[in-house]
Amino acid sequence: MIKNRPTARVILADPADRALMFRFVPPDPWPREPAWHLPGGGIEPGESAVEAACREAYEETGFILTPQDLGDPVAVNAGEWSIRGSRYYTVHTYFFVRVSRAEAPGTRDDGLGHRWWTVAELDSTTERVFPRGLAVLLKDLLQGVRRERPVTLNW
Template sequence: MTTPTRRDTARIILAGPDDRLLLFRHHLPEPWAQEGWLTPGGAIDPGESPAQTALRELAEETGHLLSHAEIGRPIALDSGEWHAHGSVFVTTNWYFFSRTTSSDIDLSGQDDDERRDLLEHRWWSVVDLHTTGDLIFPVGLAGLAGRLLAGDLPLRPIRLPWT
């Protein structure tokens, strides 16, 4: 049996000036094996905190530069196993929440792999999140979004379902 590789991530649920949330569409690995929408973020590098990763990834993927104070503490997490290229990974995704005053996106900081894997980006309304048939991550974002947009940030990270 293959020992899973640990690959934790940090992600930001980013709200634009009109309370729409930014998501990126990607091809997802097993167990989903379909297209889905993800919040900006990526792998936590050795020596990085989840907050440092979330800020770095947001800057690379969107051009938005935020501070630690602007993202605060993690508000949610999910964890589970996935498979890609014959390898098994186990992941905990840490989610932060922040607002931005601009809906502009600068993709120029993305590396070649990120540019290749990104299918599109879109700002989603809460209504769109509730009514779409598309796969959205984190699971439960539609229900959590209204709470976050109202300023009700959980004191401890909420555990969200993996699938």
């Protein structure tokens, strides 16, 4: 049985136009080698995607954000994954916000690290970065380009 697990993620851009990412070991079907992903996580019952994005950003980074700070979603992607014998179908909803400093007030990482990435670094890295297409999306967002509807990124 496949369980639905919608998530909300935040592209946090600092004054130097870098995005905060966390290192993690992805679940199946990806190789079990460290990769990078944006802050965020599961949407709780009764919570909207933007509310979840604000909560997750605070829990993982210490940045206090409001739904007004985030606005409408900028991107989505969806697909299946599994961990410890459980299968999931996830729709990730991505939001974008600029923050006033690169020092997150309370960055919580799971021991694998975190860092701020430039568009050029995201575009040229050989490391796995989630979501695919983030470099192009971030470049547009930093230039003030926001689509009428969220961009659909590859899984």
